[in-house]
Amino acid sequence: MKKHIIAAAAALALLASTAPGAYAQTLNIGMAAADVGQLDPHRATTTQDKPVVSWIFNGLVRFKPGSASLETLEPDLAEKWESSPDKLTWTFTLRKGVKFHGDYGEMTSEDVVYSLKRAADSKTSSFAADYGAIDSIEAVDPSTVRIKLKQAIPSLLGLVTNYHGGNIVSKKAVEALGADFRLKPIGTGPFAFQEYKPNESLTLVANKSYFRGAPKLEKIVYRFIPADSARDLAFTSGELDLVYGRQDQKWAERFKKEKDVVVDVLRPAELSVIHLNMAMKPLDDKRVRQAVAYAINRAQMVQFKGELVAEEPTSVVPNGYLGTVKAPLFPHDVAKAKALLKEAGFENGVQLKSVQTSLPTMLNSMQIVQNQLKQAGIDLQLEVVDHQTYHANIRKDLSGVSYYSAARFPVADVYLTQFYSSKSIVGTPTAVTNFSHCTVADKEIDAARSEPDLAKQKELWAEAQKKIVEEVCSVPLFEQLQVWAHKTNVNFGYELKDAIHLGPVITEATTKK
Amino acid sequence: MSDVAAPAPVSLAAPSAWRRATRSGGLALGLVLVVVLILVAALAKWVAPYDPDAQDVMMVLEGPASAHWFGTDAFGRDVLSRVIWGARISLFVGFVATLAGVVFGTVVGVISGYYGGKIDKAITAATDVLLSFPQLIMGLMLVAVLGPSLRNLILAIAITAIPAFIRVARGSTLAMKERDFVDACRALGYGDLRIMFLHILPNIMDEVVVMASLWLATAIRTESTLAFIGLGVPPPTATWGGIVREGFDNLLDGWWLSVFPSLAILLVMIALNLIGDGLRDATDPRAPQ
8 A cells, every 4th residue: 555655656747857857758640540550560560569669679781761762771780781683682780889779788789689580480379481592691700791592582671671671679678578579679779668448549658779879759659549539639730740540532622721730651562452361252253353343433433533642553563562563454435344253153243241440441342343333233232331341351261352451571572472473372371361362473473583684684573463454353442652741840850751660750850849 | 700799898999089189189190290201111112212321421410401301420421311310220120029019018017917816926026026126227238238229129129028918918807897797708608718808808998099109208318318329229220329329429510410300300309299189088988988
């Protein structure tokens, strides 16, 4: 009892002494999700998790804040690196004196080796497939790491950036925390995890010993507000400084007019796609899949979403990635769709089933798809479930038509491997996100990955995209630019143009007046 | 039907009761409103100005105007048409679920009250357990377990209604079975089933009907609430709760999205409560003559 009173008094004293200052330096962020997915960087793939991971972790190299281009990669935990002439051996020299959050000590080559091996293991990582070309990773000395490759790959640096599997975790922390690590992440980044309130918020605090200098912000409070209106209201009323916007034109236009608000429309775009499960009737019939492709009206999709925030896709891989081509997508032709259905024996229409999330933006897109398919006599039944169940169920191969919107590392190989390679088929041990059971482009995807000549590699990627479109493994709908908004008193400390982590990077230089 | 005329203590058909019920005008007004709503819902195909699911990219989030009285939603769909079509689902779910609850609950209640003893104890205990859950929570749990679909929604709401009707029917049956006409039936050698359902049941129906009219309102409200929290009939089917929910996402861009379906819910609540109150007044023997 006595202890409690002392603790309470101490807490009060602390509150009284730090409250006013701390309040002004807390960055309040609103996210369109009901809860966190997970913060283990080697597992986090969802829109609500990725930005947070980018504030907590570092890679050996990093994307320059505000940029998503591979050309801008700069040193992060590695000071410098060199590669052998055949590009098969890479040696990284680590920055010295970098500390992990909490009591987890200094970052050494041991942590780097452990992290990259962890990222390459499908039991501990969602990105294991990306690391298939790595032959060995070894610690030469406490500040030198050597990576050997089986064959040359498009971008080795891409695998060691502060992105997905490239994030460096603390070996000690992962081993000590075990399964708890997913919600108690320990990294080296400018902000350290402090508190998680389920369905409510995450709190991060400044990492005072951050190697680029102590952050100017004291705290980040990342709030989960799935209801768009509630989030908008919280932002307008000043409760939030930075908010995940609604991905539609009206929203962007309305907030552009608000005083003290800057709307950020960011790349890379997320490509929205419907994956057609060809292991399921009636989608096993290619004519039915073609009918779906003909029934989709991409121009109308973009109109609904708004030209400010959406664009027409050109392929089954997002625009602007290394290797994306203008693939021969099916034009909108309802008559052809109907003719194909008739040929397939579905003269009176056909019913397709889809497991779909209740998140408004995604559900809205699917309602537009539903309406477009209806014109061609395709009845799309939506089984609406909460977001986590949706993610779980489409991965259990339970959905006929799976709507998925994603951005990946901007090299065609990653997207093609994760969504269209037979190794990635959902429900298998090596599953990633191949919801369609697509297998037609395996040869090209594999060959391109180890092709040293860039021109030839691009040809192979182009061929893969063409085959996937023709087989109708998936039908691209639209490209969704990321929409955020911040108050003018927030200064990111860099020019915000792109957001590879699906949200603005908050750095040591970010301030709030 | 029966060769012994069983006396009917109170009957809805009695002229004095009807006069009492309609004296305030509430019952009549409620009935008129409900009949109009049912007609509009039944004739939705002809009454609704547009196809409720037809999207129009050029007419997204337009306010109320002569072309669209209730405005349009985020997909350019006509809100008036959706409210009219939504009435079908809301009323249908309400009526079917309440009817199911009434039939099952009353039968079980009569059996429980008539036989007494162990059967009665068991049924009463089960009813108490069911009643201990707040009605909405119970509906929510059932829909969450069964999965959102029209059938499951009706089932869930019906199940939440059952215990209330068991109680009413059981209580009335307990009182009724002590009456002389039941003894007379027994003396004539009638079977239990015949006594329960041909003689007791008609005499407790008025209380059940009053209860049903109030429960109908609750059922419709439950449907709307479940739809609002995303456990209703899947899209694109228009339901009142669903329209309010979808409108809620765009509330700052269009107040009309949620206001009109909410008004529809309010209207039907008022109408059903007027009917319920009127019927209660009419059948309450203590009400002033």
